[in-house]
Amino acid sequence: xxxxxxxxxxxxxxxxxxxxxxxxxxxxxxxxxxxxxxxxxxxxxxxxxxxxxxxxxxxxxxxxxxxxxxxxxxxxxxxxxxxxxxxxxxxxxxxxxxxxxxxxxxxxxxxxxxxxxxxxxxxxxxxxxxxxxxxxxxxxxxxxxxxxxxxxxxxxxxxxxxxxxxxxxxxxxxxxxxxxxxxxxxxxxxxxxxxxxxxxxxxxxxxxxxxxxxxxxxxxxxxxxxxxxxxxxxxxxxxxxxxxxxxxxxxxxxxxxxxxxxxxxxxxxxxxxxxxxxxxxxxxxxxxxxxxxxxxxxxxxxxxxxxxxxxxxxxxxxxxxxxxxxxxxxxxxxxxxxxxxxxxxxxxxxxxxxxxxxxxxxxxxxxxxxxxxxxxxxxxxxxxxxxxxxxxxxxxxxxxxxxxxxxxxxxxxxxxxxxxxxxxxxxxxxxxxxxxxxxxxxxxxxxxxxxxxxxxxxxxxxxxxxxxxxxxxxxxxxxxxxxxxxxxxxxxxxxxxxxxxxxxxxxxxxxxxxxxxxxxxxxxxxxxxxxxxxxxxxxxxxxxxxxxxxxxxxxxxxxxxxxxxxxxxxxxxxxxxxxxxxxxxxxxxxxxxxxxxxxxxxxxxxxxxxxxxxxxxxxxxxxxxxxxxxxxxxxxxxxxxxxxxxxxxxxxxxxxxxxxxxxxxxxxxxxxxxxxxxxxxxxxxxxxxxxxxxxxxxxxxxxxxxxxxxxxxxxxxxxxxxxxxxxxxxxxxxxxxxxxxxxxxxxxxxxxxxxxxxxxxxxxxxxxxxxxxxxxxxxx
Numbered sequence: 124x125x126x127x128x129x130x131x132x133x134x135x136x137x138x139x140x141x142x143x144x145x146x147x148x149x150x151x152x153x154x155x156x157x158x159x160x161x162x163x164x165x166x167x168x169x170x171x172x173x174x175x176x177x178x179x180x181x182x183x184x185x186x187x188x189x190x191x192x193x194x195x196x197x198x199x200x201x202x203x204x205x206x207x208x209x210x211x212x213x214x215x216x217x218x219x220x221x222x223x224x225x226x227x228x229x230x231x232x233x234x235x236x237x238x239x240x241x242x243x244x245x246x247x248x249x250x251x252x253x254x255x256x257x258x259x260x261x262x263x264x265x266x267x268x269x270x271x272x273x274x275x276x277x278x279x280x281x282x283x284x285x286x287x288x289x290x291x292x293x294x295x296x297x298x299x300x301x302x303x304x305x306x307x308x309x310x311x312x313x314x315x316x317x318x319x320x321x322x323x324x325x326x327x328x329x330x331x332x333x334x335x336x337x338x339x340x341x342x343x344x345x346x347x348x349x350x351x352x353x354x355x356x357x358x359x360x361x362x363x364x365x366x367x368x369x370x371x372x373x374x375x376x377x378x379x380x381x382x383x384x385x386x387x388x389x390x391x392x393x394x395x396x397x398x399x400x401x402x403x404x405x406x407x408x409x410x411x412x413x414x415x416x417x418x419x420x421x422x423x424x425x426x427x428x429x430x431x432x433x434x435x436x437x438x439x440x441x442x443x444x445x446x447x448x449x450x451x452x453x454x455x456x457x458x459x460x461x462x463x464x465x466x467x468x469x470x471x472x473x474x475x476x477x478x479x480x481x482x483x484x485x486x487x488x489x490x491x492x493x494x495x496x497x498x499x500x501x502x503x504x505x506x507x508x509x510x511x512x513x514x515x516x517x518x519x520x521x522x523x524x525x526x527x528x529x530x531x532x533x534x535x536x537x538x539x540x541x542x543x544x545x546x547x548x549x550x551x552x553x554x555x556x557x558x559x560x561x562x563x564x565x566x567x568x569x570x571x572x573x574x575x576x577x578x579x580x581x582x583x584x585x586x587x588x589x590x591x592x593x594x595x596x597x598x599x600x601x602x603x604x605x606x607x608x609x610x611x612x613x614x615x616x617x618x619x620x621x622x623x624x625x626x627x628x629x630x631x632x633x634x635x636x637x638x639x640x641x642x643x644x645x646x647x648x649x650x651x652x653x654x655x656x657x658x659x660x661x662x663x664x665x666x667x668x669x670x671x672x673x674x675x676x677x678x679x680x681x682x683x684x685x686x687x688x689x690x691x692x693x694x695x696x697x698x699x700x701x702x703x704x705x706x707x708x709x710x711x712x713x714x715x716x717x718x719x720x721x722x723x724x725x726x727x728x729x730x731x732x733x734x735x736x737x738x739x740x741x742x743x744x745x746x747x748x749x750x751x752x753x754x755x756x757x758x759x760x761x762x763x764x765x766x767x768x769x770x771x772x773x774x775x776x777x778x779x780x781x782x783x784x785x786x787x788x789x790x791x792x793x794x795x796x797x798x799x800x801x802x803x804x805x806x807x808x809x810x811x812x813x814x815x816x817x818x819x820x821x822x823x824x825x826x827x828x829x830x831x832x833x834x835x836x837x838x839x840x841x842x843x844x845x846x847x848x849x850x851x852x853x854x855x856x857x858x859x860x861x862x863x864x865x866x867x868x869x870x871x872x873x874x875x876x877x878x879x880x881x882x883x884x885x886x887x888x889x890x891x892x893x894x895x896x897x898x899x900x901x902x903x
Contacts, residue, residue, distance in 0.1 A: 131146070131148050131177070131498045131499045131756050131778060132177055132178040132179075132220070132498065133146070133175070133176065133177040133178075133496040133497060133498050133503075134176060134177070134178045134219065134220040134221065134261070135176060135217065135218075135219035135220065135221075135258065135259065135260060135261055136174065136217040136219070136258035136259075136260075136306055136357065136403075136447075137258075137357065137359070137403055137405070137447055137449070138449070138496070138497075140260055140261065140262040140308065140309040141308055141309065141310070141359065141360045141361075142306070142308055142357055142358065142359040142360070142403055142405075142447075143359070143361070143405070143406075144359075144403075144405040144447060144448065144449045144450055145405065145407055145449075145450045145451075145452065146449075146450070146451050146452070146497045146498070147451075147452055147453070147712065147713050148451060148453075148497055148498060148499055148500050148712055149451070149453055149499070149500035149516075149711060149712035150451035150452075150453040150456065150458040150500070150516075151451075151458070151460075151472065151481075151500065151501070151502055151514060151515060151516045152453070152456070152458060152472075152480060152516060153480065153481065153516065153517075154481070154516060154517035155470075155472070155481050155483045155502075155514045155515070155516065155517065156514070156515060156516075156517040157485075157512060157513070157514060158501060158513040158514065158515040158536075159198055159199035159513045160199065160485075160486075160510055160511065160512045160513065161194060161199045161201070161510070161511050162508075162509050162510050162511075163184070163186050163190070163192060163509040163510075163511070164508060164509035164510075169186045169187055169188045169190065169509045170186060170187045170489065170490075170505075170506065170507030170508060170509050171184050171185075171186055171187075171505025171506060171507060171509060171510070171511060172187060172213055172214060172215065172492045172493060172505075172507055173185050173214060173215065173216065173217045173218070173258075173493055173505075174217055174446075174493040174494050174495060174496055174504065174505075175495075175496045175503040175504065175505065175511065176217070176218050176219065176220050176225065176496065177196055177496050177498040177503065178220040178225075178239060179220075179223075179239055179240065180195065180196050180197065180755075180756070180830070181193045181194065181195065181196055181202060181239065181240075182194050182195075182196040182496075182498075182503050182511070182513075183218060183220065183225050183239075184505055184511055185214050185216070185217070185218050185227055186214065186509065187213060187214050187507070188206075189206060189207040189208060189214065189229055189230075189231075190204055190205070190206050190207070191204070191205050191206075191207065191218065191225065191227050191235075191237060191242075192204045193225075193239070193242060194511065196498060196499075196501070196503070196513070197755050197804065197830075198804060199511070199513060202240075202242070203241060203242030204242065205237055205242045205243075205244060207227055207229040207231075207233065207235050207247070208229055208231045208233050208247075213230070214229065214230055215230070215255075215256040215257070215271070215303065215304065216228040216229070216230075216255045216256055216257060216258060216259060216268070217258035217259065217306075217493075218259060219258070219259040219260065219261035219266065220239060220261065221261040221262075221264070221266075221286060222264060222286055223238065223239050223240070224236045224237065224238065224239055224245060224286060225237050225238075225239050226259050226261060226266050226286070227259075228255035228259050228268050229254075229255060230254045230255060230256065230271070230273075231249075231254065232249060232250055232251040232252055232253055232254050232255060232271075232273075233247055233248065233249050233250065233255075234247060234248045234250050234255075234266070234268070234284060234288070235247040236286065236287075236288060245288075246287065246288040247288070248284070248288050248290075250282060250284075250290075251270050251280065251282075252274070253270040253271050253272075253273045253274045253279065253301060254270070254271035254272070254273040255268060255269075255270070255271050256271035256272060256301070256302065256303045256304065257269050257271070257302040257303060257304050257305045257306050257357070258304070258306035258357060259306075260306055260307045260308070260309060260314070261286075262309040262328070264285055264286045265283055265284070265285055265286070265291065265328070266283070266284050266285075266286065267281065267282070267283050267307040267309075267314055267328075268281070268282055268307075269281040269282065269296075269301065269302035269305060269307070269316065270301045270302060271301045271302060271303060272300055272301040272302075272303050272319075273301070274301070275300065276298055276299065276300050277298075277299070278295050278296065278297050278298070278299070279295075279296050279299040279300070279301040279302065280293040280294060280295055280296065281293065281294045281296065281302070281307070281314075281316060281324070281326070281331075283328070283331055291329075291330075291331070292330055292331030293331065294324075294326055294331045294333070296318055296324070298320075299318050299319060299320060300319040300320065301319060302316070302318070302319065303319065303355045304355050304356055304357060304401055304403075305317050305318065305319065305354060305355065305356070305357060306357035306358070306403075307357075307358070308357065308358040308359065308360050308365065309328060310360045310365075310383065311385075311386075312327065312328060312329070312386065313325050313326060313327060313328055313334055313386045314326050314328045315358050315360070315365055315383065316357070316358060317354040317356070317357075317358055317367050318354060319353055319354055319355070320353075320354075321338060321339045321340060321351040321352065321353070321354055321369065322336055322337065322338050322339065323336065323337050323339065323358070323365065323367070323381065323388060324336050325383075325386050325387070325388065327386070334386035334387065335386055335387045335388050337381070337388040339351040339369075339379065339381075339394075343390060344381070344390055344392075345390055346392060346393050346394045347394075348377060348394060350371060350375070351369055351377065351379075351394075352369030352370050352371040352375060352376050352377060353369060353370055353371060354367060354368075354369045355369075355370065355401040356368045356369075356400065356401050356402055356403045356404075356447070357403040357447075358403070359403055359404050359405065359406060360383070361406040363382060363383060363384060364380050364381060364382055364383060364391075364392060365380075365381050365383045365388075366378070366379060366380050366381075366404040366406065366411065367379050367403070367404070368397075368400035368401065368402055368403070368404065368413060369400065370398075370399040370400055370401060370417070371399075372399065372417075373398065373399045373416070373417045373420050374398060374399070375396075375398065375399070376396070376397060376398045376399045376400045376415070377394045377395060377396055377397065377400075378394070378395045378397050378400065378404060378411065378413055378425075378427060378432065379392070379393075379394050380392035380393050380394075380411075380429070380432065393431065393432035394432070395427060395432040395433070395434065397413070397415050397425055397427075397434065398415045398416065398423075399415060399416060399417045399420070399443070400413060400414060400415050400416075401414075401445050402414030402415065402444060402445060402446060402447045402448070402461075403447035404447075405447065405448045405449065405450050405459075406429060407450050407452065407457060408452075408457065408475075409428070409429045409430065410426050410427070410428065410429060410435065410475070411426065411427040411428075411429050412424065412425070412426055412448045412450065412459050413425050413427070413447075413448065414443075414444030414445060414446055414447065414448060414461055415437075415443075415444055416440075416442065416443030416444050416445070416464070417443045417445070417464075418443050418445065418464050418465070419443070420443050421439065421440065421441055421442065421443070422439075422440055422442055422443040422444040422445075422463065422464070423437040423438060423439055423440065423444060424437070424438045424440070424444055424448060424459065424461050424471070424473060425437045425438075426477060435477075436476070436477035437477075438471075438473055438477050438479065440463045440469075440471065441463070441465070442463030442464050442465035442468050442469075443463070443464045443465070444461055444462075444463060444464065445464040445492060445493075446461050446462045446464065446491075446492070446493050446494030446495075447461075447493075447494050448460060448461040448494065449461070449494055449495050449496065449497050449502075451497055452713075453712055453713060454664075454665055454713060454733060454734060455665075455734070456474070456475070456665070457474070457475040458472055458473070458474065458475075458480060459472070459473045459474075459475075460472050460494070460495050460497070460502060461473075461494055461495075462491045462492075462493070462494050462495065462504060463491065464490070464491060464492055465490065465491070466488055466489065466490045467484070467488040467489075468484075468490065468491035468506075469482045469483060469484045469485075469491075470482070470483045470484075470485070470491075470495060470502065470504055470512075470514065471483075483514055485506060485510065485512055487506055487508045487510045488508065489506030489507045489508025489509070489510060490506065490507045490508075491504070491505075491506050491507075492507065493505075498756070499755065499756040499777075500515060500516065500711075500712065501513050501514060501515045502514040502515075515536075518534070518535070518536040520535060520536060520537045520848055520849060521562055521563045521564075521848050521849075522535060522560075522561055522562045522563070522846040522847060522848045522853075523561055523562070523563045523603065523604045523605060523623075524561055524601070524602075524603035524604065524605075524620065524621070524622060524623060524660075525559055525561070525600075525601035525602075525603065525620040525622075525660045525707070525750075526559070526601075526660070526707065526709070526750050526752070526798055526800075526844070527800075527846070529622055529623065529624035529662065529663040529664065530662055530663070530664050530709065530710040530711065531660065531662045531707050531708065531709045531710065531750050532709060532710070532711060532752065532753050532754075533709065533750065533751070533752030533753070533754075533759075533798060533799065533800055533801060534752060534753060534754040534800075534801045534802065535800065535801070535802040535847040535848065536802070537802050537803065537847050537848055537849055537850060538802070538803050538849075538850040539802040539803035539805050539807070539826070539847055539850060539851075539852060540826070540836075540850065540851070540852060540863045540864055540865065541826075541835065541836070542836055543824075543826075543836040543837060543838040543863060544863060544864060544865060545838070545840060545861060545862070545863060545864075546581075546583075546851060546862045546863060546864030546865065547581075547582060547583035547861075547862050547864075548583065548840065548859055548860070548861045548862070549578055549583045549585070549859050549860040549861075550585075550859065551857065551858040551859055552569065552571050552576055552578075552585070552858060552859065552860070553571040553572055553574075553858050554569045554570070554571055554576075554855045554858050554859060554860055555569075555570045555571065555572060555598075555599050555855070556599075556821075556842070556843055556855055556856060556857075556858075557599035557618075557796045557843055557844075557855075558570040558599040558600065558601050558843060558844075558855060559601040559798065559843060559844035559845070559846055559854075559855070560601070560602075560846050560853045560854075560855060560860055561601060561602050561603065561604055561846060562580055562846055562848035562849075562851075562853060563604040563605075564604070564607075565579070565580045565581070566578065566579065566580055566586060567579075567580050567583075567853055567860060567862075568589075568602040568604055568609050569602070569855065569860055570598070570599065570600060570601060570602055570611055573590070574588045574589060574590060575588075575589040575602050575609055575611045576588055576589070577589065577609075578860060580848070580849070580851070580862075583860065583862060589609060598612055598616050598617055598618065599617075599618050599796070600612030600616050600617075600618055600619055600620040600621075600660070601620040601660070601844075602620065602621075603620060603621040603622065603623050603628075604623075605623040605642070608642075610623070610628060610630075612630060613630050613631075613632050613638070615632040615633050615634060616630065616631060616632055616633065616658070617633045617656075617658040618658040618659070618660070618705075618707075618748070619631035619632070619633075619657060619658050619659055619660055619661075620660040621660070622660055622661045622662065622663055622668070623642060624663040624668075624688075625663065625666070625688060626641065626642045626643070627639050627640065627641065627642055627648065627688065628640040628641075628642055629661040629663060629668050629688075630661070631653075631657040631658065631659060631660075631661065631670065632657065633656055633657065633658065634656070635652060635653050635654070635655055635656055635657055635672065636650050636651065636652055636653070636657070637650065637651045637653060637657060637661060637668075637670050637686075638650045638651075639651075639668070639688065639691060648691075649690065649691030650691065651670070651684070651686055651691050651693075653670060653672035653682065653684060654672050654674055654682050654698070655672050655673050655674030655675070655677070655680070655682075656672065656673060656674070656675075657670065657671070657672045657673075658673075658705055658748075659671040659672075659704070659705070659706060659707040659708065660707040660750075661707070661708075662707065662708045662709060662710050662715070663688060663710075664710045664733075666687065666688050666689065667685055667686065667687065667688055667694060668685075668686050668688045669683065669684065669685055669686075669708045669710060669715055670683070670684040670686065670708070671683050671684070671704035671705070671706065671707065671708055671717055672684070672704060673703035673704050673705050673720075674703075675703070675722075678701070679698060679699055679700065679701060680700070680701065680702055680703045680704075680719075681698075681700035681701070681702055681703050681704030681717075681719050682696060682697065682698045682700065682704060683696070683697040683700065683704060683708060683715065683717055683729075683731060683736060684696050684697075685715075685733075685736060695735055695736040696736065697731055697736035697737075697738070699738070700717075700719060700727075700729060701719070701721075701727075702719035702720060702721040702726055702727065702746075703719055703720045703721070703722070704717055704718075704719055705719075705720045705748045706718045706719075706720070706747065706748040706749055706750050706798075707750040707798075708750075709750055709751045709752065709753060709758075710733065711753035711758075711777065712733075712777075713732065713733045713734065714730050714731065714732070714733055714739065714777070714778075715730075715731045715732075715733050715736075716728065716729065716730055716731075716751040716753065716758055716760075717729050717731065717751075718744070718747045718748070718749055718750070718751060718760060718762070719746070719747075720746045720747060720748055720795065721746045722746075724746070725743050725744065725745060725746065726743075726744055726745060726746035726747050726762060727741050727742060727743055727744060728741065728742050728744050728751060728758070728760050728773075728775070729741045730758075730777075730778075730780060739780075740779065740780035741780070742773075742775060742780050742782065744760060744762045744771070744773055745762035745763035745764075745768045745769060745770070745771055745793075745795070746762060746763070746764060746768065746795060747760065747761065747762030747763070747794075747795045748795050748796055749761050749762055749793075749794075749795060749796070749797060749798050749799070750798040750844075751798075752798065752799050752800065752801050752806075753777055754801040754829065755801075755804070755829055755830070756776065756777055756778070757774050757775065757776060757777055757783060757829070758774075758775050758776075758777040759772065759773065759774050759775075759799050759801055759806055759829075760772070760773055760775075760799070761773070761792070761793025761794055761795075761797050761798075761799055761808055761809075762793060762794070762795055763793060763794055763795060764794070764795045765794065765811055765821075769788035769789070769791075770788075770791045770792060770793045770794045770810075770811055771785050771786050771787075771788055771792065771793050772785065772786045772792050772793035772799060772806065772808050772827065772832070773785045773786075774806075774829070774832060783830075783832075784831060784832035785832065786827070786832055790810075790834075791810055791811035792808055792810050792825060792827070793808050793809070793810075794809055794811065794821050796821070796843070796844070797809040797821055797842070797843065797844055798844040799844075799845070800844070800845040800846060800847050800852070801829055802847040802852075803847075804828070804829045804830065805826045805827065805828065805829055805835060806826065806827040806828075806829050806832075807824065807825070807826055807827075807845040807847065807852050807854075808824070808825060808827065808845070809821035809822075809823065809824055809825075809841070809842035809843060809844070809845075809854070810822070810823040810824065810825050810837060810842065811823070821842030821843065821856070822839065822842055822856065823837060823838055823839045823840065823841065823842055824837065824838050824840065824841035824842055824845065824852070824854050824861070824863070825837035825838070826852075838861075838863070840854075840856060840861045841854030841855065841856050841861040841863075842854060842855070842856040843855040843856060850864060850865065851863060851864040852864075
């Protein structure tokens with residue numbers, strides 16, 4: 124097993140040493156919910172006034188009593204806590220993470236380094252009799268920070284220390300009040316920071332030598348101001364320019380853009396009056412996003428044209444926006460996150476056009492000073508009441524179609540069983556092994572060949588038959604449910620189930636065609652011809668649908684397609700995949716994941732750019748049709764075919780493809796037809812616990828720790844691709860459906876697991892279904 128740092132780190136103020144504040148991780152777009160929250164208020168005066176830092180799957184916060192905390196970013200569990208000499212006062216300095224260490228600057232003028240994983244204090248140095256109030260910047264084993272405002276106007280220093288606590292240099296800023304939130308930006312061989320008095324300073328980052336300095340009231344700049352204001356924000360760098368903001372009371376303040384080349388400031392750029400601002404600008408796609416407004420006043424999140432400085436729009440809020448915005452870019456959509464500076468304030472999300480996507484008001488009434496950090500599709504922020512919040516997109520707990528949802532993510536926010544207790548088992552209803560059940564409206568829907576059968580979710584009682592009709596090659600397609608209706612593939616489908624999204628049905632047929640139907644009328648809207656055969660369940664997101672196909676015996680056998688969901692027009696095709704793309708794609712963030720089946724050797728898992736299909740990375744795995752699952756910043760997949768290869772389950776970093784763990788080959792966990800399910804920090808997957816000569820090789824179910832791969836529990840029952848809903852795990856084997864849950868049925872004579880095999884009445888046509896199978900109309 125290998126351990127690697129997550130690629131979704133937000134390792135210092137505004138994410139990195141250039142303060143880009145930008146992530147390609149999935150966005151929280153529509154319906155925010157609390158994934159978890161924790162409180163540090165068990166210690167007096169222990170609020171949070173600096174934004175979180177995220178690295179190595181931990182989220183770090185620095186609290187007002189001088190404590191540094193590390194929580195598991197996935198569930199909020201406290202991993203460690205340690206103390207600096209900060210005392211009980213406002214801690215304004217944002218820590219920074221680098222090379223396995225978390226660096227902290229306290230208001231006592233001390234620097235600390237702690238082991239990032241254990242919290243052990245590695246060193247501390249008393250640096251100044253002033254204090255620290257600006258973010259630490261970390262780059263290439265060095266940390267940069269400046270004196271705070273304590274002591275008033277004097278000679279204030281900017282310091283460089285190595286990560287072992289040795290001072291490398293300090294630069295004297297004469298007649299300066301100091302640095303409040305004036306963090307340094309690393310640009311090639313230099314660092315740049317603003318002074319409180321309205322200057323920009325450029326130093327050699329190795330030796331601290333002055334390279335250039337410019338006064339923003341100087342006539343050297345065509346856009347200088349007689350009174351540029353006080354500077355209490357950090358510097359951002361983007362494409363040959365530095366950006367910052369200033370204030371002189373609520374009514375006066377500027378956004379600045381200044382040319383910068385090889386350590387020198389250039390008379391190029393602009394300044395725009397935007398009112399009071401301590402917000403560090405964030406730049407993306409020709410636009411600048413910045414907060415405006417002081418504590419005790421109303422404010423705005425402002426968007427400016429990067430070329431001209433013209434204000435494009437301002438979004439009004441009833442609190443000053445002192446925080447620096449954070450940006451998530453997913454596909455072609457941009458989302459801007461910021462907080463309002465007031466007690467009982469909110470976290471906001473705006474779309475690129477300035478419209479409100481959502482507002483999240485946390486349940487405590489604490490003051491929110493700083494902004495948020497983003498990692499793996501979740502947003503983290505704190506309040507001065509001592510609460511840390513993790514916000515995610517609201518995820519329905521039902522499992523309504525193959526692999527959970529239209530993106531085939533395979534992840535459920537539901538709780539899940541910690542033991543192999545069997546809540547119930549159906550009779551032999553002819554459930555097709557290799558297919559996966561779906562759960563909706565308190566029912567379990569199962570592909571049983573000529574019928575889709577529905578069972579009571581909590582008892583396993585048979586409810587209804589839904590006629591399906593004969594299908595090609597004993598199709599293992601999984602059902603799909605939406606709004607009272609259920610579907611289960613076309614007559615000539617093999618593995619391809621139905622995907623329901625945006626009022627449409629997407630399905631594939633073995634002969635190489637994918638179809639789109641109107642969900643209500645069944646009318647065919649378009650069809651798409653792929654190369655070779657198709658047996659994948661489509662994946663859908665944001666007006667695009669993704670398919671796979673394969674051609675037996677071809678050198679480049681696999682293809683992945685991205686198609687406009689409204690017209691069926693091809694957007695891109697990735698046809699340079701060597702082996703067969705028989706499985707279904709998974710969409711997460713800006714990546715499409717697919718697997719390959721090689722008839723003569725190892726297969727692969729691919730990560731493709733969602734926007735153009737380019738290959739981001741690929742890794743060798745056992746041959747598989749398994750659909751990848753994405754959760755916790757990882758991608759999970761199983762592979763191998765019984766009797767030919769080992770069976771294994773793998774966990775890769777979802778962004779980099781680095782292997783985090785895999786199961787031991789001899790344990791027989793996973794298989795080519797098993798798409799794993801992930802919930803409650805567990806991976807649920809089929810196993811080959813007993814010798815079996817059928818083509819699936821799966822005869823059992825197990826739960827693995829999602830972060831280590833260690834076995835939590837196993838059972839000799841079930842095996843097909845699991846589904847998770849409402850604290851239960853559902854899977855198929857031997858024509859039966861098994862539900863693992865909190866109640867254990869035991870045979871009193873043997874005290875062993877005993878699934879309650881009840882009598883099952885095949886009541887085809889005798890019970891009236893509350894849902895119906897839609898007959899689809901084909902266009903002539």
